[in-house]
Amino acid sequence: MRIIAVAQNTFRESxxxxxxxxxxxxxxxxxxGSKPVGWISIGQDIKIIKDLSLAGMxxxxxxxxxxxxxxxxxxxxxxxxxxxxxxxxxxRYEFVIGKFLGLSILIFGVILLMSIISAIYIVILGGExxxxxxxxxxxxxxxxxxxxxxxxxxxxxxxxxxxxxxVFCFYVFGHSTGVLIDLPPHFEGSWSKPILxxxxxxxxxxxxxxxxxxxxxxxxxxxxxxxxxxIYAILYSTFFIYLAILMFQRKDV
Amino acid sequence: MEAIAILKTLNLTKKYSGFSTKGYYAVDNISxxxxxxxxxxxxxxxxxxxxxxIKMICGLLIPTSGKAYINNIETINPLSRKKLxxxxxxxxFYEYLTPRETIDFYCKLxxxxxxxxxxxxxxxxxxxDLKVIGDIRLKNFSKGMRQKIGFAIALVGNPDFLILDExxxxxxxxxxxxxxxxxxxxxxxxxxxxxxxHVLSDVEQLCDRVxxxxxxxxxxxxxxxxILQQDIQQVEVIIKxxxxxxxxxxxxxxxxxxxxxxxxHFRFENILTANQAVAxxxxxxxxxIEVTPQKETLEDYFMRMQIVEDNQRKKDDIYYSRVEx
Numbered sequence: 001m002r003i004i005a006v007a008q009n010t011f012r013e014s015x016x017x018x019x020x021x022x023x024x025x026x027x028x029x030x031x032x033g034s035k036p037v038g039w040i041s042i043g044q045d046i047k048i049i050k051d052l053s054l055a056g057m058x059x060x061x062x063x064x065x066x067x068x069x070x071x072x073x074x075x076x077x078x079x080x081x082x083x084x085x086x087x088x089x090x091x092r093y094e095f096v097i098g099k100f101l102g103l104s105i106l107i108f109g110v111i112l113l114m115s116i117i118s119a120i121y122i123v124i125l126g127g128e129x130x131x132x133x134x135x136x137x138x139x140x141x142x143x144x145x146x147x148x149x150x151x152x153x154x155x156x157x158x159x160x161x162x163x164x165x166x167v168f169c170f171y172v173f174g175h176s177t178g179v180l181i182d183l184p185p186h187f188e189g190s191w192s193k194p195i196l197x198x199x200x201x202x203x204x205x206x207x208x209x210x211x212x213x214x215x216x217x218x219x220x221x222x223x224x225x226x227x228x229x230x231i232y233a234i235l236y237s238t239f240f241i242y243l244a245i246l247m248f249q250r251k252d253v
Numbered sequence: 254m255e256a257i258a259i260l261k262t263l264n265l266t267k268k269y270s271g272f273s274t275k276g277y278y279a280v281d282n283i284s285x286x287x288x289x290x291x292x293x294x295x296x297x298x299x300x301x302x303x304x305x306x307i308k309m310i311c312g313l314l315i316p317t318s319g320k321a322y323i324n325n326i327e328t329i330n331p332l333s334r335k336k337l338x339x340x341x342x343x344x345x346f347y348e349y350l351t352p353r354e355t356i357d358f359y360c361k362l363x364x365x366x367x368x369x370x371x372x373x374x375x376x377x378x379x380x381x382d383l384k385v386i387g388d389i390r391l392k393n394f395s396k397g398m399r400q401k402i403g404f405a406i407a408l409v410g411n412p413d414f415l416i417l418d419e420x421x422x423x424x425x426x427x428x429x430x431x432x433x434x435x436x437x438x439x440x441x442x443x444x445x446x447x448x449x450x451h452v453l454s455d456v457e458q459l460c461d462r463v464x465x466x467x468x469x470x471x472x473x474x475x476x477x478x479x480i481l482q483q484d485i486q487q488v489e490v491i492i493k494x495x496x497x498x499x500x501x502x503x504x505x506x507x508x509x510x511x512x513x514x515x516x517x518h519f520r521f522e523n524i525l526t527a528n529q530a531v532a533x534x535x536x537x538x539x540x541x542i543e544v545t546p547q548k549e550t551l552e553d554y555f556m557r558m559q560i561v562e563d564n565q566r567k568k569d570d571i572y573y574s575r576v577e578x
Contacts, residue, residue, distance in 0.1 A: 005361035009347065016349050080345040084406055087311040087339035088362040089331045252314045 002090050003098045010072065010102025019067045024110065027060035031118045035125065046127035047216045053118035054136055054212045061111055061144045062171055065103070069151025070163035072099045073248065082253050093245045100152045100241055104145050111141045135226060136215040142233035143209035147171060149240035150204075156247045173199070174206035204236045259414050259445045260287040260310065264319035267305050279305045281469035282319065287447055287462075289413075292440050294456035295449040296555060297466035303449040304342060306466070307418050310447075311339050323414065335363075338412040342419040342449075344403030348392035352383050352402055355391065356409060363410040377405045381435075397428035404435055415439060417448035421455060433459065457551040465555065467562045482549040488527035489547060490519045495539040506530050516542070 014020065034052035039045060073096070076082040085095065115137035119129045150170055154163030173180075180200035187193040208229050211221045265283050270276035280302040287293045297303045308314040310321050312328055326333035346355055356377055360370040378384045381401050386394075391402065400420070407415055420436065421429045429452070436459055439446060450456050456463060457477060464474040473480065494515050495503075503509070507521035507530060521527040524546065531541050549557075 001364060002362055005358060009358055013347065013349065080341070080343075081347060083308075083311075083313060083341040084339060084344065084346070084359070084403075085362065086313050087334055087337065087341075088359065089333075089335040089364065090362050091331050250315050 002088075003094045003101065006085075006090075006095055006098025007101035007105065010099050011105050014068050014103055014106045017068055020064055020106075020110070023060045023063050023067075024113075027056045027114055028117070030056035030060070031114070031121060046122060046125065049122055049125065049127065050118075050133065050216045051212060053114075053122070054133075054140065054215070057111055057114045057118070057137060058140045058143070058210075058212075061107060061114070061140060062147050064110055065107055065144050065147040066151055066164050066167045066171070067160075068106070069103055069148045070155050070158075070167060071160035072103060072152055073155040073244075074158075074160055074163070075155075077253050086253060092248050096152065096156070096245045096248050097241065099155075100149060100244075103148050103152070107144050107148060108141060111137055111144065132211075132215045132221065135221075136211050139209040139211055139226065139229055142230055143206055146204055146206075146233045146237050146240070149237035149244070153240045153244040153247070156244050156251065170203065171206065174204050175210075177203055177205045177207060205232075208232055257288050258286040259289045260321070260323055260447065261325075262286075262306075262310070262319065262321040265306065265309060265316055265321055266318045267302075267309060267314060268317040278469045280309070280466075283466070283469075283471040284319075285464055285471060285474055287445060289445055290443050291461045292436070292446045292459055293448070294460035294463040295447065295466065296451075296453070296456060296463055296551075297449075298559070300468075301466040302469040303466055304418055305469075307339075307416055307447075307449065311337070311416060336410075336413045338407035338409070338415045340400075340403045340407040340415070340417045340420055342422055344399060344406070346391050346399070346402060346406075349390060351388045351390055352378075352405070353387045355402060356405060359406050359409045365410060373409060376411075377408060380408070381405050396423055397425065397431075400424060400428060400432060404432065408439075412444075414445045415447070417446065419449055419451070421450060421452050429455070453550070453552040453555055463551070465558050467559065468566075472562050473558050477551065481551065481554050484548070485524055485546040486549055486553070487547040488521045488524055489543070489545045490521065490527055490530060490541065491543040492517050492519070492534050493540040493542050495534055495537065499537050499539075502533065503530050 031049075031053045034049040034056075035045070037048055037052060040048075076085070082095075086092070115134060119133060122129055147167065147170075151163065151167050154167055157163070158166070177200055180196050180203070184193045184196045187196065211226075213219070214221045263284050265280060266278060267280040268276050268278050283302075283306065295303050295306070305314060309316050310323070310328055312331065312334060315329070321328040323333040323337060328334075347358075350358065353374055356374050357370055360373050365373060374387075378387055381404060383401065383405060386398065391399070394402070404420070407417065417436070420432050424432065433455055436446060436448065440459065446459075448456075448459075460477060462474070462476050463480070465472050489510070490507075495517055500509060500517060503517075503519055506526050507519045509517060510520050511518040519530065521530060527544065527546075531544060534541055
């Protein structure tokens with residue numbers, strides 16, 4: 001019950017964050033604005049709109065997770081609202097998990113809203129929407145929960161600005177892990193090779209959650225792949241939240 | 254058998270270390286107990302380590318060494334805070350919540366069920382007069398109202414033990430009086446209260462025992478009646494209609510504090526000198542308005558302890574809190 005109380009409060013707090021509305025507005029502009037972009041590619045406009053809508057969800061969802069997530073615990077300490085919370089019979093892990101769940105629920109709401117609005121928009125424009133479109137949205141949600149876990153970890157360690165920069169780097173590199181496996185053979189004998197190889201195994205591979213082009217082009221995706229991606233997200237998120245709990249456990253507030 | 258001590262600290266220490274500077278001890282090896290049902294005042298100058306000690310007891314800071322126990326449960330265990338109410342210095346809340354929502358949230362954190370949460374709001378809103386402001390967002394509240402909400406949060410779940418860190422800080426006289434009454438009310442209900450304050454008259458009025466902290470060290474602890482010198486220290490006398498020329502002989506016996514209209518205010522070192530002065534005034538046809546024997550106050554005691562401590566530190570060539578060796 002205490003975790004739920006913290007989660008409810010975090011959700012309520014995040015809903016009031018102005019950053020959320022600015023990002024949602026931009027996401028809306030991208031989804032609606034995808035129509036003129038679609039005109040450039042003759043006969044492919046629905047595909048472009050679907051592609052841009054899913055990309056918009058991914059990018060703007062990640063920005064919400066990063067900007068709101070990296071300030072979650074830090075803000076409580078900075079504004080001293082944490083004093084009366086930790087002084088309750090509340091385990092510190094309950095606080096961290098509650099914070100993560102609260103923002104995760106918000107991101108679920110954001111993705112649900114964006115996928116429904118974009119689906120309606122696509123149908124209005126004469127396109128077809130099947131369950132794969134929603135599964136692609138769901139995998140984006142999984143990725144965003146992973147980013148949220150990472151952001152919560154950094155919110156226990158650093159200031160929101162530094163945390164946001166680091167998590168954003170993780171996000172960018174996590175989408176380019178292919179480069180990290182392609183490059184090392186070119187650095188044979190150099191110290192760069194083991195570093196790049198280690199990074200490949202350490203960084204979460206965000207490309208695992210990207211089935212956008214398959215869904216847009218009607219290329220079949222196996223359910224086992226979707227399941228694998230879900231398990232991958234759960235394991236990585238659990239690991240990051242576990243680290244966040246370890247960091248917060250003996251932190252002076 | 255129920256333990257008498259509700260709070261026990263054993264060699265509690267907090268050391269802060271810097272990257273480039275030597276660490277220093279904010280709280281240095283302090284041990285004390287607070288018994289069930291007593292009101293304990295925690296005194297000290299700014300930076301003495303009062304808030305650091307309180308934060309360690311409430312689980313906000315992790316002690317560098319030593320331990321603290323509430324109801325025999327070590328304070329690093331959150332269960333020790335089940336029957337604890339804490340009011341931080343200048344409490345901060347979620348600005349977007351109303352008092353009703355705030356109390357509901359803290360009830361949930363205390364593990365109180367839905368039906369009891371409603372009753373808890375009724376009890377606290379009645380006690381602290383929050384009904385009218387129950388649905389107004391906290392961001393619109395004044396300092397005094399925030400302190401009231403902070404007090405209400407500390408009382409959620411009707412805890413046995415209250416820790417109040419500077420509960421009267423920054424309040425106007427009306428706000429201070431209200432908080433003092435609330436503390437008194439809780440004392441009457443048999444609650445154990447541990448509070449830090451700079452307002453020594455309030456502490457003297459409310460507390461059974463006091464502890465004085467100086468530069469991280471507990472330099473004195475005891476019952477107020479025991480630690481204050483009970484002998485009459487001075488006698489203050491106010492006299493009316495005393496001829497100015499006649500004050501010279503009185504000035505040989507005591508100190509002329511103030512003169513206004515046809516009144517004079519004298520201070521004498523002991524009751525014997527004061528009696529002689531009073532007799533002399535009456536003989537000269539003046540009226541004695543007031544004779545007040547002065548005993549040592551908590552403020553006098555506090556200042557005395559600080560001077561002793563400062564002299565000792567000067568002798569030992571230590572001017573600040575203990576620095577890491």
